[in-house]
Amino acid sequence: MANLLSAIRRRLSIHPQPRDFQRATEEDVYYCYRLLLNREPDQDGLAYYTNLVQTHHVSLPTLVDGFLNSYEFKNLVAERNRPQLVELDDFSIYVRLNDHFVGATIAREKAYEPYVTEEFRRILRPGMTFVDVGANIGYFTLLAARLVGENGHVYAFEPTPANCQSLYQSLAENGFGNVTLFQNAVAEKAQTLIFSGGGADSNGRIINESEPLAQEFVLPRVEAVTLDETLANVAQIDLIKMDIEGAEPRAWAGMQQIIAQHRPILAMEFAPDLIRTTSGADPAAFMDAIQQTYDVYILERTGQKSAAPQNTAAIMAAQAASGIGHVDVVAYAR
Numbered sequence: 001m002a003n004l005l006s007a008i009r010r011r012l013s014i015h016p017q018p019r020d021f022q023r024a025t026e027e028d029v030y031y032c033y034r035l036l037l038n039r040e041p042d043q044d045g046l047a048y049y050t051n052l053v054q055t056h057h058v059s060l061p062t063l064v065d066g067f068l069n070s071y072e073f074k075n076l077v078a079e080r081n082r083p084q085l086v087e088l089d090d091f092s093i094y095v096r097l098n099d100h101f102v103g104a105t106i107a108r109e110k111a112y113e114p115y116v117t118e119e120f121r122r123i124l125r126p127g128m129t130f131v132d133v134g135a136n137i138g139y140f141t142l143l144a145a146r147l148v149g150e151n152g153h154v155y156a157f158e159p160t161p162a163n164c165q166s167l168y169q170s171l172a173e174n175g176f177g178n179v180t181l182f183q184n185a186v187a188e189k190a191q192t193l194i195f196s197g198g199g200a201d202s203n204g205r206i207i208n209e210s211e212p213l214a215q216e217f218v219l220p221r222v223e224a225v226t227l228d229e230t231l232a233n234v235a236q237i238d239l240i241k242m243d244i245e246g247a248e249p250r251a252w253a254g255m256q257q258i259i260a261q262h263r264p265i266l267a268m269e270f271a272p273d274l275i276r277t278t279s280g281a282d283p284a285a286f287m288d289a290i291q292q293t294y295d296v297y298i299l300e301r302t303g304q305k306s307a308a309p310q311n312t313a314a315i316m317a318a319q320a321a322s323g324i325g326h327v328d329v330v331a332y333a334r
Contacts, residue, residue: 024053024063032067037076083166085173086110091142094169097204102136112139115303116267116328120239123265124148129236131227131264132156133251134187134244136168136202141157142237145176153178155231159185159222160197160204168311186244187224188253195222205245206278226254237262246274247283252290259293263333271326289310294331305330 029049033041038276043051049066050056067073086107093101106112120173122145130144134157144154154180157218158164171179185193185206196219197204206224207213231237237258242248248268271320272283279286290296295309296320310318310329319327 011109020059020225020295022059024051024058024060028060028063029053032063036064036067036073037070040250045058050175050314059248062119062280065334070097082168082217090146091174091176092170093137093139093142094173095137096166096202099137099293102139102202106139113328115299115301116140117143118303119267119299119305119330120241121147123239124152127151127235128238130233131155131237131240132158133227133240133242134158135163135167135181136160136243137163138170141167141179141181142170142174142176145171145174145179150178153234155234156181157186157197159183159224160202163202164237166202170255173258182225182230184230184240184253185222185224185247186227186251187247189224189226189230191224192221193224194219203245204276206250208278208280213276227251228255228257231258239265242266242268244327246278249275249279249286251259252286259333261292266290266329266331267299268329268331269326272316273325284316285321289317290331294333296329296331298331299328 005271028043029046032049033039033045041087049063057133069182077098077230081096083094083096086093086095088106090108093106095106097104097107102112111117117140118142124144124147126147126149128148129152130139130148132141132144132154135141135158137158138158141154141156144152149227156167158167160184167181167290171181185195187193187206194207194209194212195204196207206222207219213219227240240255240258242251244251248270254306270283270287273287275281275283291312296315297308298315299304300306315327315329
């Protein structure tokens with residue numbers, strides 16, 4: 001087997017020659033093992049599949065289907081999709097290992113966005129009210145539920161059914177009775193919206209009807225609400241977190257009564273490209289609107305917060321220099 005693997009790797013290092021794309025090769029066998037089964041080929045399996053491609057000239061789709069329909073692949077997918085309980089310092093949370101950006105990160109690092117976590121620890125006190133817009137599987141909802149205690153309350157908004165189910169499991173596991181979960185998106189008005197999400201990864205976002213995704217695929221719909229209408233009877237709101245993949249300007253437009261009445265602290269991801277795509281808004285104009293009544297600070301990934309409020313130009317520059325799609329900010333009403 002070692003000689004065959006060496007031969008495959010040598011061939012992969014050579015510029016490929018034109019061939020029938022639909023015909024499977026020994027290289028395809030190797031990468032089916034690596035990419036689908038997440039391992040090196042075993043001797044018997046490699047011999048079996050190599051014989052298929054050399055002697056029977058199977059097509060690439062046939063080869064791939066063989067791996068996808070194998071018990072090993074199905075068991076691997078089932079295991080990675082099974083909710084697993086992760087014990088953290090302040091709470092427990094159910095995650096899935098195939099949720100690469102959120103669940104798997106929490107399982108691996110026993111933490112999530114530690115710089116944001118520490119800022120919330122500095123802000124939230126027993127008896128406070130926290131609003132989580134874009135709760136995902138509930139890391140910050142659960143953290144806040146612990147920090148505000150029985151006399152405080154958390155209102156969480158999450159449109160994805162699978163995420164809500166996971167969060168309900170985590171709430172029951174922790175015995176938290178101070179959380180109200182809404183299976184809704186948050187926008188500028190109550191409406192039905194196209195939503196991209198619901199796969200293995202827990203992230204998703206609102207899709208505009210003009211986007212190619214909406215034109216080419218049948219996507220699920222979600223019901224959106226406004227914070228002003230949904231939380232109109234809440235007596236106290238201290239901190240609102242928004243992480244909704246560029247829909248922040250839309251949520252902001254539907255919470256202006258709350259902003260005027262409660263003057264809550266705001267924490268959010270500021271992602272200019274997503275704001276343009278998802279909200280059809282100018283990100284600089286959005287930040288300018290916030291800064292009419294708020295002082296905005298940058299949360300560094302080192303755990304430091306900018307020493308002084310940052311203007312829109314500085315925040316845009318920090319995001320551009322970050323090398324990622326967003327910068328985290330926290331804003332305090334003046």
